[in-house]
Amino acid sequence: MTRLAPLSPADPESDRTAGDSPADGRTPAGWWHARWVMPLALALGYVLNVLFRLALVREQDYPTVSPDEPMYLVMARILAGRSTTEIPNDQVIPAGYSLLISPALRITEDPVYAYHLVMGINALISCLVLPLAYWALRRLNVSRAVSYIAACAAVLLPPVVFYSQFGMADTPLPALVLAWLIGVHGMLSEGSRRRRIWFALLGAFAAGYCLLTHDRGGVIIALTGLVLLVTLVLGWAPRIAAALGLGLLAAMFAAKQAMTAWMMSHVDGAKPSEVGNVVFETLENTRLMRRTIMRTIGHIWYFMTSTWGLGALALVVCVCAVLSPRFTRANRVVAFLMVALLGGIALAAAAGLPNDHRIDTIVYARYLSLLVPAYVLVAVAVLFHIRGWKKIVALGAASAGVTLALTAVLLHMAGKQLPKSHFILWGLPDSTFLSSLWSDDWRSFHGARTTAVALIVFLVLLALRLLGGSRRAGLATGAVGVVLAVFAGWATVAITDQVTVPNMKSRYGDATGFIEKSGLRRGDRLVMDRAFRWETRVTMGYEVIDGRTWTRSLIKGETVPAEANVAVLNRFDDTSPAAATWPGVPAGWHIDRDVPEDHYVIWRRG
Missing domain, CATH: 3.40.50 (Rossmann fold)
Structure with a gap:
C-alpha cells in the first residue's frame, strides 16, 4: 500500500512537495506557484464560506436546542460580566466555547442582536476548517490544487456546518481536532527543533481547549498525554518538545478546573457536570453492556454514512497504517489517534447518553461530528496517492464491507427497539437527508436506505478516481473534490431548509x-x-x-x-x-x- 506522506513533510519555505507535479507530467503554470496565490485563495474561500453560513442563519433570532444552547449562552452571559441567573439543569459544563462567544453578550443586552452576533462568531470559528484542512493535506503531501479543493469540500460538509447554526460547543471542535492532529504530526515529523516544539505546543493547546470546550475533550487530552509521555520516554521528538507539550497540557487542565470552579461560584445552586460519572457507572454495569455495544456500533455506523463511505475508507487505511511499518511514524501515530478517538468517543457517548427512548440516542450524529473533516481529508489523501485500479477497488470493497457490516449488526441488535423509539429529526439530519433521496421522506428513520444511498455516493466518487488511473490521479482526485464540495453544499442547504428552519420556527413561542x-x-x-x-x-x-x-x-x-x-x-x-x-x-x-x-x-x- 502506498504511504500517505513521505518521511519529510512539505517544505515550509517553498511550499512545494512532490505532489505539486501533475500526474500527467505537464509543468504547471508559473503563476499558480506564486507566494501570493494560495493565501489569497484561502482568504477568499474563507470569506465566501463565512457569508454562506450567515446566509443560512439569517432568520435565526433565538436559541432552539434545549437545554444545550441556553446552558452555553447563560455561561457566556456570566463570563461577559452580566448579572448571574439560573442555569439549565443546575450543571456547569465546560465553558471554553462560552468564552469564545461571550463578546457578543458584552456588546448588547438585546437577546436577538446578541444571538445574531453569536451566529457571526460561529461562522468565523467554523470556517477555520478551511485553512486547517488545506494545511493538513499539504502535510500529507497532496498537491496544492487538490488540497484547496478538498479543503473547500471539508468546510461545506453538513456535520461541520449544521452544528455551527446553533450556540453549541460543537462549532469549534472540528477545527480544534484538525489543529490537534496537525500539531502531533508536526512534532513527530522531521524538522528543526524549534519547529517541532511549536507543533508540540499547538497539539497540546488544541487538545487542552477541546477539554475546555466539551467533555469529549477528556478522551482527546488522555490520548495526547499518552503520546507525549511515550515521545518523551522513547525520544520520538526532541524531549524538550514533549516536555513543554505536557506542561501546556497540564496548564490547560488546570485552567479548565479553575474556570469550572469560578463558574460554580457565580451560579446559585450549581454543581459540576455528572457526565463522566455516568459514563463510568454505565461501563461498570454488566446489565447495560449489550445496550452500550449497540449504541457504540450505531454511532460509528452513523459516522460512516454521514461521511458517505469516505470515513470507512479512512478507517481502513488508518488501521493499516497503525499496523504497517511502511508508513512514517508521524502518520502511524496520527492514525492511531484517529482510530482511538473514534472508538473512545463512540463508547463514552453510548454509555453516557440517557435511556430516553429516542432513535438518535442509538445512532447519534453529534458526538462524532468533530472527526468528520479529518476522516474525509485522509480519504482524499489516500485517493490522491494510491496507484493501480486493483488497490483502489480493494480499498473500496473493504470500506463498503465495513459499512455494510455495521449496518447489519446495528439492524440486528436494534431491530426491535428502533420502531418503538421516538424519531427526532434534529438528531438525525445526515441519515434523514440520505434516506430522503431514496423515498423523499423526512419524517422517519430508514437505516438500510441510508446505507444504500451513502454507498452509492461513495461508489460514484470511487468511479471518478478510477477514471483517472495512475497517470491522472491528481486530476481525478481534484474532480472527486469538486463533486464532494457540490454534494456537501447541496446537502447542507437541504438540511438547513428541512431541519434547522422548521426547528427554529417551532421554538418561536x-x-x-x-x-x-x-x-x-x-x-x-x-x-x-x-x-x-x-x-x-x-x-x-x-x-x-x-x-x-x-x-x-x-x-x-x-x-x-x-x-x-x-x-x-x-x-x-x-x-x-x-x-x-x-x-x-x-x-x-x-x-x-x-x-x-x-x-x-x-x-x-x-
Whole structure:
C-alpha cells in the first residue's frame, strides 16, 4: 500500500512537495506557484464560506436546542460580566466555547442582536476548517490544487456546518481536532527543533481547549498525554518538545478546573457536570453492556454514512497504517489517534447518553461530528496517492464491507427497539437527508436506505478516481473534490431548509414569542413555576439578559425570591378564572395579563 506522506513533510519555505507535479507530467503554470496565490485563495474561500453560513442563519433570532444552547449562552452571559441567573439543569459544563462567544453578550443586552452576533462568531470559528484542512493535506503531501479543493469540500460538509447554526460547543471542535492532529504530526515529523516544539505546543493547546470546550475533550487530552509521555520516554521528538507539550497540557487542565470552579461560584445552586460519572457507572454495569455495544456500533455506523463511505475508507487505511511499518511514524501515530478517538468517543457517548427512548440516542450524529473533516481529508489523501485500479477497488470493497457490516449488526441488535423509539429529526439530519433521496421522506428513520444511498455516493466518487488511473490521479482526485464540495453544499442547504428552519420556527413561542406576549420589560426579574413549559423556562435564562430568572414550585407554595417582580404560572383549566392559577399568592402581587391561547398567566409585584 502506498504511504500517505513521505518521511519529510512539505517544505515550509517553498511550499512545494512532490505532489505539486501533475500526474500527467505537464509543468504547471508559473503563476499558480506564486507566494501570493494560495493565501489569497484561502482568504477568499474563507470569506465566501463565512457569508454562506450567515446566509443560512439569517432568520435565526433565538436559541432552539434545549437545554444545550441556553446552558452555553447563560455561561457566556456570566463570563461577559452580566448579572448571574439560573442555569439549565443546575450543571456547569465546560465553558471554553462560552468564552469564545461571550463578546457578543458584552456588546448588547438585546437577546436577538446578541444571538445574531453569536451566529457571526460561529461562522468565523467554523470556517477555520478551511485553512486547517488545506494545511493538513499539504502535510500529507497532496498537491496544492487538490488540497484547496478538498479543503473547500471539508468546510461545506453538513456535520461541520449544521452544528455551527446553533450556540453549541460543537462549532469549534472540528477545527480544534484538525489543529490537534496537525500539531502531533508536526512534532513527530522531521524538522528543526524549534519547529517541532511549536507543533508540540499547538497539539497540546488544541487538545487542552477541546477539554475546555466539551467533555469529549477528556478522551482527546488522555490520548495526547499518552503520546507525549511515550515521545518523551522513547525520544520520538526532541524531549524538550514533549516536555513543554505536557506542561501546556497540564496548564490547560488546570485552567479548565479553575474556570469550572469560578463558574460554580457565580451560579446559585450549581454543581459540576455528572457526565463522566455516568459514563463510568454505565461501563461498570454488566446489565447495560449489550445496550452500550449497540449504541457504540450505531454511532460509528452513523459516522460512516454521514461521511458517505469516505470515513470507512479512512478507517481502513488508518488501521493499516497503525499496523504497517511502511508508513512514517508521524502518520502511524496520527492514525492511531484517529482510530482511538473514534472508538473512545463512540463508547463514552453510548454509555453516557440517557435511556430516553429516542432513535438518535442509538445512532447519534453529534458526538462524532468533530472527526468528520479529518476522516474525509485522509480519504482524499489516500485517493490522491494510491496507484493501480486493483488497490483502489480493494480499498473500496473493504470500506463498503465495513459499512455494510455495521449496518447489519446495528439492524440486528436494534431491530426491535428502533420502531418503538421516538424519531427526532434534529438528531438525525445526515441519515434523514440520505434516506430522503431514496423515498423523499423526512419524517422517519430508514437505516438500510441510508446505507444504500451513502454507498452509492461513495461508489460514484470511487468511479471518478478510477477514471483517472495512475497517470491522472491528481486530476481525478481534484474532480472527486469538486463533486464532494457540490454534494456537501447541496446537502447542507437541504438540511438547513428541512431541519434547522422548521426547528427554529417551532421554538418561536419559547423565546421571542414569550417575551412579546408576556410583556416583559427591561430589568424584569422573572420567576417561573416549575410546572410551566420546560423549553420556555430554560430559554428564558438567556433571553432575559438585562434581568434574571428563577424556577420555583409556586403552586405548591415555595417561597418567591425577594428580587422577583414578575411570575408566570400555567393555566391548567381554561374555564377557571386567571386568579386561580396561583393559590396562596403572596401579598402585593396582581395579574398583569392573561394569555389563554398559550395557557399561562403573568403576575406582577406592586
